[in-house]
Amino acid sequence: MNVSRRIYFLVPAFFVECAAFMLGLTQPIDARDRFAASGFQLGLLGMLSNGGYAIMAFYAGRLSDRTGRRPWLLVGLGSQIVLALLLPLTRNYTSLLIVSILQLTLLGCWWAPFMSLMTETANPAALGKVLGKFNVSWCVGAMLGSSTNVWLFNHFGGTRGPYLGAAVYFGVALAIVGFCRPAGRAIADDMELELHPRVGHFKALAWLALASNFFVGGMMIYLFPRLAEAVEDPLAPGTISLLHVLRFAAMLGTFALMGRSVRWHFRNAPYHVSYGLLIATLILTATLGRPGLLALPFIGVGVALGVAYMLSIYYSTLEAEKGSNLGFHEMLLALGATTGPIYGGLLMKFTGSPATAFWLGALPMAAIWVIHVMIRRKPVKE
Numbered sequence: 145m146n147v148s149r150r151i152y153f154l155v156p157a158f159f160v161e162c163a164a165f166m167l168g169l170t171q172p173i174d175a176r177d178r179f180a181a182s183g184f185q186l187g188l189l190g191m192l193s194n195g196g197y198a199i200m201a202f203y204a205g206r207l208s209d210r211t212g213r214r215p216w217l218l219v220g221l222g223s224q225i226v227l228a229l230l231l232p233l234t235r236n237y238t239s240l241l242i243v244s245i246l247q248l249t250l251l252g253c254w255w256a257p258f259m260s261l262m263t264e265t266a267n268p269a270a271l272g273k274v275l276g277k278f279n280v281s282w283c284v285g286a287m288l289g290s291s292t293n294v295w296l297f298n299h300f301g302g303t304r305g306p307y308l309g310a311a312v313y314f315g316v317a318l319a320i321v322g323f324c325r326p327a328g329r330a331i332a333d334d335m336e337l338e339l340h341p342r343v344g345h346f347k348a349l350a351w352l353a354l355a356s357n358f359f360v361g362g363m364m365i366y367l368f369p370r371l372a373e374a375v376e377d378p379l380a381p382g383t384i385s386l387l388h389v390l391r392f393a394a395m396l397g398t399f400a401l402m403g404r405s406v407r408w409h410f411r412n413a414p415y416h417v418s419y420g421l422l423i424a425t426l427i428l429t430a431t432l433g434r435p436g437l438l439a440l441p442f443i444g445v446g447v448a449l450g451v452a453y454m455l456s457i458y459y460s461t462l463e464a465e466k467g468s469n470l471g472f473h474e475m476l477l478a479l480g481a482t483t484g485p486i487y488g489g490l491l492m493k494f495t496g497s498p499a500t501a502f503w504l505g506a507l508p509m510a511a512i513w514v515i516h517v518m519i520r521r522k523p524v525k526e
Contacts (some may be wrong), residue, residue: 145324152326153262154281156317164251166293166306167228171244172366174303174383179237183370183498189241190366191482193248198478200252205471208257211232213467214321217261221318223247228311232304234350252478256471263461263470265326270513275457276403280452281374283396290392293385340410340462347459347469349516350452351476353415356512357452359487360422360445363505364391366485369448371429371498375438387442394446394457396452400519401453409458414451419450419513423506430502438524448502453477 175181175189204216227247234240259278266274289310340346365388374377379387408414421444428441450511456476460469487508488501494500 146327147320147324149326152320152324153258153278156320157258157278157282158256158288159313159317160285161282162289162292163224163310163317165226165286165289165388166313167231167247167312168305168365169290169293169385170306171231171240172369173384174231175237175240176369177303177381179240180295181237183367183492183501184489185237186366186370187485187487189244190489192241192363193244194478194482194485196245196249197252198475198482199480200249201256201474202471204253204378205256205260205467205469205474208260209324209465209467212259213257216253216257217321218318220251221314221321223250223253224314225311225318228307228314231508232307237239246348252474255469259457259461259470260467263466269439271461272406272409272458273403275454276399279399279457283392287389287392287396290385290389294382294389297380297382297385315440330378342410343459343462343503347409347462349415350455350459351473352512352516352519353418353452354456355476355480356472356509357418357422357445358477359484360425360505360509361449362481362484363483363488363502364442364445367488367492367501368429369500371502374498380495381403387438389440391442391449394443395450398447398450399447399454402451408455414455416471417515418448418451419509419516421445422509423513426502426506426509430499444474
C-alpha cells in the first residue's frame with residue numbers, strides 16, 4: 145500500500161525515537177534500582193551499548209548503499225520488539241547488560257538507512273526544511289517517550305511498564321514500514337544540488353561537534369541518575385524523565401528554527417553556541433542542588449544537541465554517499481555517547497563524587513572547542 149512520504153517518513157521516526165528513548169532512559173534507572181549498579185557500572189552500560197550501535201550504524205549505512213534500505217529497516221524494528229520484551233525478564237546486572245547491548249546494537253540497522261532513503265527522495269533545494277520537519281518529528285517522539293515513562297513509572301512503579309510500552313511503539317512503526325511504501329518517485333536523480341566548495345570542511349566540523357554533544361548527552365542519560373541521588377531531595381525516576389522532556393522540548397524548538405532558515409548554512413557561529421552551552425551545562429549540573437534549577441542544564445544541552453545534530457545531518461546528506469555519510473554520522477554520535485558515560489563513570493569510581501564527573505567533563509569539551517577553532521583557521525583548498 146502506498147502512503148504519502150510525510151506519513152511514511154515522519155510517523156515511523158516519531159514512534160521509533162519514542163520507543164528507543166524509553167528504553168535508553170529506563171535501562172540505567174533499572175540497573176540502579178533493581179541491581180544497585182554503581183556509577184562505573186552505569187558508565188559501562190552506556191559505553192558497551194552505544195559502542196555496539198556505533199559499529200552497526202556505520203556498516204548498516206555503508207552496506208545499504210549497495211543492498212538497498214528496506215531489509216535493514218525490517219531487521220532493525222523487528223529486533224527491537226523482541227529485545228524490549230526480554231529486558232524486564234533479566235535477573236541480574238550482567239543479563240541486563242547483555243540484552244541492552246544487543247538492543248542498541250541492532251537499533252543501528254535502522255536510522256542511517258532510513259534517513260538515507262528519506263533524503264534520496266527530497267528536493268535538494270528544500271533539504272533544510274525536510275530535515276527540520278524530520279528532526280521535529282523524532283524529537284516530539286522522544287518527548288512522548290519521556291512523558292510516557294513518567295506516567296508508567298508513576299502509575300505502575302518499577303521498570304516493566306516502560307519496557308512493554310516501548311515494544312508497542314516499535315510495533316506501530318514496524319506496521320507502517322512493513323506494509324506500506326512511500327508514494328512517488330524513488331530517487332530525485334533529476335534534481336542535483338550544486339555543492340558548496342567547503343562542504344567537506346564544514347561536514348568535518350559538524351561531525352566533531354556531534355560527537356562532543358553526545359559525549360555530554362550520554363553523561364546526562366547514564367550518569368545523571370546517580371547524581372540525582374545526591375541532590376537535596378533525591379529525584380524519582382518520573383522526575384528524571386520529566387527533565388528529559390524539557391531537553392527534547394529545547395531540541396524541538398532548535399530544529400524548528402533552523403529548519404525555517406538558511407542563514408546557518410556554512411557559518412561558524414552555530415558551533416560556538418553549541419560548545420558554549422555544553423560547558424555551561426556540565427558546570428550547572430555539577431553545582432545546582434535543587435531539582436527546579438536542574439531544568440536549566442537540561443534545556444541548555446537540548447539546544448546544544450539540536451544545533452549540532454542539525455549541522456551534522458545537513459552536511460552529511462549533501463554528497464552522493466548518503467548511506468556512508470549518515471552511517472558515519474550515527475557512529476560518531478554513538479561513540480560520543482559511549483565515551484561520555486565511561487569517562488564520567490571512571491571519575492565517579494575514583495573520586496567517589498558524582499558531581500566531579502560533570503565538573504571535569506567540561507575539560508575535554510573546552511579542549512575540543514580549541515581544536516575546532518584551530519581546524520577552522522586552517523586554509524581550505526577550494
